[in-house]
Amino acid sequence: MTQSEIREEKESSRAHLLRAAAELMTERRSIEVSLSDIAQRAQLNSALVKYYFGNKDGLLLTLMQEVLSAGVEQLNGLLAMDLPILDKIRIHVNAITATYFRYPFINRLIHVNMAKPDAVTKVAKSITRPLADAHRSLLEDGVAQGVLKPVDPMMFHLILMGACDQLFFGQNVLRHAFDVEEIDEELRRNYTRTLLDILLHGIVVTND
Amino acid sequence: MTQSEIREEKESSRAHLLRAAAELMTERRSIEVSLSDIAQRAQLNSALVKYYFGNKDGLLLTLMQEVLSAGVEQLNGLLAMDLPILDKIRIHVNAITATYFRYPFINRLIHVNMAKPDAVTKVAKSITRPLADAHRSLLEDGVAQGVLKPVDPMMFHLILMGACDQLFFGQNVLRHAFDVEEIDEELRRNYTRTLLDILLHGIVVTND
Numbered sequence: 001m002t003q004s005e006i007r008e009e010k011e012s013s014r015a016h017l018l019r020a021a022a023e024l025m026t027e028r029r030s031i032e033v034s035l036s037d038i039a040q041r042a043q044l045n046s047a048l049v050k051y052y053f054g055n056k057d058g059l060l061l062t063l064m065q066e067v068l069s070a071g072v073e074q075l076n077g078l079l080a081m082d083l084p085i086l087d088k089i090r091i092h093v094n095a096i097t098a099t100y101f102r103y104p105f106i107n108r109l110i111h112v113n114m115a116k117p118d119a120v121t122k123v124a125k126s127i128t129r130p131l132a133d134a135h136r137s138l139l140e141d142g143v144a145q146g147v148l149k150p151v152d153p154m155m156f157h158l159i160l161m162g163a164c165d166q167l168f169f170g171q172n173v174l175r176h177a178f179d180v181e182e183i184d185e186e187l188r189r190n191y192t193r194t195l196l197d198i199l200l201h202g203i204v205v206t207n208d
Numbered sequence: 209m210t211q212s213e214i215r216e217e218k219e220s221s222r223a224h225l226l227r228a229a230a231e232l233m234t235e236r237r238s239i240e241v242s243l244s245d246i247a248q249r250a251q252l253n254s255a256l257v258k259y260y261f262g263n264k265d266g267l268l269l270t271l272m273q274e275v276l277s278a279g280v281e282q283l284n285g286l287l288a289m290d291l292p293i294l295d296k297i298r299i300h301v302n303a304i305t306a307t308y309f310r311y312p313f314i315n316r317l318i319h320v321n322m323a324k325p326d327a328v329t330k331v332a333k334s335i336t337r338p339l340a341d342a343h344r345s346l347l348e349d350g351v352a353q354g355v356l357k358p359v360d361p362m363m364f365h366l367i368l369m370g371a372c373d374q375l376f377f378g379q380n381v382l383r384h385a386f387d388v389e390e391i392d393e394e395l396r397r398n399y400t401r402t403l404l405d406i407l408l409h410g411i412v413v414t415n416d
Contacts, residue, residue, distance in 0.1 A: 086412070111319060114378040124384030132385060139411075148411050154386050155402040156411070162374025163367040170322040176332030177340060178362050194363040202410035203347075203356050203364070204294070 014052045016042040018063050025105035031060065031112065061119050064109040068127045071099050075134045085142040090196055092138070093160070097192045100168045101183065107168040132157045160199065167191050222260045224250040226271050233313035239268065239320065269327050272317040276335045279307050283342045293350045298404055300346070301368070305400045308376045309391065315376040340365040368407065375399050 020042035024033040035056050039046035053059040074095060078088055100107055113119040135157045142148030167174075167183065174180040180187065228250035232241040243264050247254035261267040282303060286296055308315055321327040343365045350356030375382075375391065382388040388395065 111323075114381065115319075117380060120378060120380035121384050124381045128381050128385035142411075147413060149405075149413055151406070151411050152398070152402055154388075155399055156406075158374040158399070159371040159403055159406060162370040162372070162377070164370070165374065166366040166370025169370070170328060172325060172328040173322065173332045173336050176329050177336035180362075190360070191363055191366070194360055195367055197357075198359070198364075198367060198410065199406060200410045200412045201414075202406065202408045203350075203359050204408045205355060205357055206409075206414055 013042075013044055013048055016044060017049060017052065017059060018066065021059055021063055022067075022103065022105070026103070029104060031105050031108045057116070057119075060109055061113055061122065064106065064113060065123070065126055067099065067103050067106055068110075068123075068131075071095060072127060072130045072134065075131065079134060079137060079141075085138070085145055085147050086200065088138060089142075089200070093164070093196055093199070094192050096161075096164045097167070097188050097195075100164065101185065101188045104168075107165065110165075111169065131161075135160070163195050163199075221250075221252055221256055224252060225257060225260065225267060226274065229267055229271055230311065230313070234311070237312060239313050239316045265324070265327075268317055269321055269330065272314065272321060273331070273334055275307065275311050275314055276318075276339075279303060280335060280338045280342065283339065287342060287345060287349075293346070293353055293355050294408065296346060297350075297408070301372070301404055301407070302400050304369075304372045305375070305396050305403075308372065309393065309396045312376075315373065318373075319377065339369075343368070371403050371407075 017038060021033060021038045024037055024041055025031050035046045035049055038056075038059070039049065049056065049059055053062055075092055078091055078095075081088070083091075110123075113123055132154060136153035139148060139151055139153050139156060143150050167188070171183065174183070225246060229241060229246045232245055232249055233239050243254045243257055246264075246267070247257065257264065257267055261270055283300055286299055286303075289296070291299075318331075321331055340362060344361035347356060347359055347361050347364060351358050375396070379391065382391070
């Protein structure tokens with residue numbers, strides 16, 4: 001094998017393990033998957049997990065970072081586009097809830113990793129900070145254009161992320177408090193629309 | 209001892225254990241406290257924990273429910289008061305962030321209990337449902353008075369609770385992504401004000 005073939009095979013084993021973990025967690029609706037199940041699904045030796053990620057926690061953290069980094073990149077691409085600022089905000093908020101919906105394990109992974117001091121520092125640097133920077137730039141553009149009111153960017157970031165998170169966090173609560181058995185695409189879409197209406201225009205009736 | 213003296217002593221041992229757990233978790237900034245530490249702080253035998261709460265998890269769930277039920281009761285009291293609806297919303301949202309701030313362990317307890325199927329069903333029935341009912345009634349009053357736009361009450365509930373939660377959830381992220389070492393009363397107040405501005409009036413500039 002040439003050097004580049006070796007690199008490709010390496011990348012593909014790494015990617016196979018990540019995809020296998022994602023598939024299993026989606027199918028089982030749980031992040032409780034064993035290393036050997038992941039290796040078996042990827043048709044690879046479980047020792048490779050150690051090689052690429054250190055251990056299972058490392059694999060799950062990497063998976064979470066890859067899913068969320070893709071979102072951050074997408075947002076930066078969106079920011080550079082020639083679109084009205086409110087459309088950018090609508091597309092972005094929709095992308096956040098779509099990510100939670102498409103990767104049903106991501107919310108749980110975020111919560112678990114937030115409870116681990118090492119993981120939190122990595123997530124803060126690789127995800128939260130770039131995401132919050134993009135939010136700040138979005139808000140600044142909107143203010144410069146006279147479309148948005150000045151808002152503290154850190155607080156806007158926390159309010160937006162918390163509101164998106166809450167639909168998916170504790171889905172058992174939805175079941176027992178609101179008789180919602182499952183979050184389907186319609187609920188996700190309605191939630192996103194309601195959140196955007198509130199974020200952009202508030203709940204108070206204006207006489208205009 | 210008379211029957212009522214026995215009842216009083218029982219109630220006070222139970223309350224002492226809950227208070228001791230709350231004190232220790234606040235002092236240590238962690239919910240990792242041992243049964244024997246709790247018992248020692250309460251100057252009671254640790255067997256009483258089993259007697260009153262089943263086990264430590266039961267004690268922590270009860271503590272969480274008592275803190276949050278007090279908030280639900282307060283909200284119901286507020287709803288019955290003769291005050292403008294927007295003042296009620298302001299007072300209520302301030303009370304939520306004040307509860308998180310006053311009980312620094314409550315956010316962590318909520319997240320841990322949300323991951324436990326038994327605890328979630330209890331929390332959904334005793335806390336989430338009454339709180340969401342109160343939010344619905346607040347929104348309905350506002351709509352009836354022509355002050356608020358119609359908003360889906362479940363979604364409003366999730367958006368509000370998620371936004372309040374996010375400041376306190378993952379405080380390590382605040383440190384590493386925003387250089388905020390600690391949530392102090394000033395930050396709590398500013399966050400609450402920003403959240404209320406957004407919830408009530410949105411971030412879009414209106415020309416009125």
